[in-house]
Amino acid sequence: MAIQKGKDLLLKIADGAGGFTTVAGLRSRSLSFNAELVDVTHSESAGRWRELLAGAGVKKASVSGAGVFRDDASDALVRGLVFDGAAAVFQIVIPDFGRVEGPFQVTGLDYKGDHAGEVAYDLALESAGALAFTTI
Structure with a gap:
């Protein structure tokens, strides 16, 4: 895999019409x-070394991002999830590598603004079910 541009790592949300809408304005x-x-x-563990039970732990994925909202559609979808406390299908596109897709719940949405700057936001998501990986 060659070096990729950070701007090509995309966070998308299911739009309810069978497609995905990119969460716009993310800078990171x-x-x-x-x-x-x-x-x-x-x-009786050998040499008193720690032993772990393979395959028994809980798996999870976390997504975070920060930027400026530039799109009414993705803003409304994300904000609605926060107010409803609901999970939705998200897709994370990793350029020239693959796509991770599955249910996520928005666990944080923070708006902030400086006097001489734009309104920005921080977004946090946690996986809410099984995820699928598809190679690109």
């Missing part, structure tokens, strides 16, 4: 995958 985005550990260490 990140996607993190995590798995919790299940420690099964006991008094």
Whole structure:
């Protein structure tokens, strides 16, 4: 995989019509995958080294982003999810690598503005179910 432009890492939300709308105005985005550990260490563990139970932990994905809203449609979709406390299908496009798609819940939406600047926002999402990865 060659070096990619950060602006090509996209966050998209299902538009309700079978397609996806890019969450507009994002200047930075990140996607993190995590798995919790299940420690099964006991008094007879070899050399008292920690032992982990493979495949037993909870998997999750977190998405964060920051930018300026530039699009009424994606703004309304994201804001509606916050007010409803609902999950929606999102798609994260990783250029020349693949797409991660599945349900996410918006866990944070913060608006901020400086006196001499634009209104900006911070967005946080947490996975809310099984995710699928598709190679591009």
